[in-house]
Amino acid sequence: MPRPRFSYPLPLIIALSLGLSACSTDKAAFYHQEEFSDTNAFSRSFPGTEKAVCEAARRALLGQGYVISKTTETTMDGNKSFQPASDKHMEIAFHVVCASNGNGKSSTMFVSATQDGFALKKSNTSASLGVGVLGSVSMPFGSSDDSLVRVSSETIRSPDFYDRFFGAAERYLLVDTDEDDPAPPKK
Numbered sequence: 001m002p003r004p005r006f007s008y009p010l011p012l013i014i015a016l017s018l019g020l021s022a023c024s025t026d027k028a029a030f031y032h033q034e035e036f037s038d039t040n041a042f043s044r045s046f047p048g049t050e051k052a053v054c055e056a057a058r059r060a061l062l063g064q065g066y067v068i069s070k071t072t073e074t075t076m077d078g079n080k081s082f083q084p085a086s087d088k089h090m091e092i093a094f095h096v097v098c099a100s101n102g103n104g105k106s107s108t109m110f111v112s113a114t115q116d117g118f119a120l121k122k123s124n125t126s127a128s129l130g131v132g133v134l135g136s137v138s139m140p141f142g143s144s145d146d147s148l149v150r151v152s153s154e155t156i157r158s159p160d161f162y163d164r165f166f167g168a169a170e171r172y173l174l175v176d177t178d179e180d181d182p183a184p185p186k187k
Contacts, residue, residue, distance in 0.1 A: 041159040043110045044166045046173055050074050050107040054098040057109055059172035060165060061094060074098045089118040089148055092156070094165075109169065111162060117152035 046053045051073050058068060058076055066078040079093040097110045156162075 041157070041162050042112055043108050044162075044169075045101060045106050045108045046170065047106050048173060049104075050098040050100045052174060053107040053109050053169075054096065056169040056173040057096045057098070057111070060168035061096075063168065063172070066092075066094065087120040089120075091116045091118070109166070111165060113156040113161070113165075115152075115154055115156055116150055118148040119151045120146055121149045122146055 046056070048056075054074055054076060058071065058078075061068060061076075061078040064080070066080045068076055068078045070077040074097065076096045077094065078096075079091055082090040082092070084090060092113055092115050094111060094113045098107050099110065100107050
């Protein structure tokens with residue numbers, strides 16, 4: 001007895017193949033966005049020692065209302081909070097590292113800032129009443145606990161943002177120059 005032969009239309013076979021291949025592909029990875037190109041958005045060289053350059057960065061952050069949370073002679077972290085709406089909270093966090101350029105005359109400031117978003121989340125609470133023989137009964141009392149939950153976090157990539165920061169740091173930069181030294185007394 002001959003077997004029946006099934007014939008599938010070509011468009012159905014193509015659609016199934018594409019559907020199955022779409023399920024197996026990976027989502028685009030974020031590390032592909034990293035170019036490691038020759039841009040200077042996150043760094044700037046300044047005249048002076050790494051200690052002087054980091055002090056200028058500290059003063060620039062303090063001058064804009066940032067709270068310095070951790071600092072050494074060549075690194076610092078600072079943050080500032082914003083509340084654009086009653087149920088939203090934003091925070092910008094800076095991480096600064098200063099490194100000597102090896103010539104004793106200049107140093108490079110490396111800066112990275114992140115913007116974190118938080119939302120107010122409410123959770124209802126209830127109380128339990130336990131009676132030895134009867135067991136326990138949960139009673140909702142209508143109270144709620146509010147907490148901020150992080151809903152977003154992103155590195156700030158805007159060159160203009162960093163240009164404004166580097167400009168503020170440059171205004172605070174205290175550089176020792178020969179012109180600042182008092183002239184020796186004449187005899």
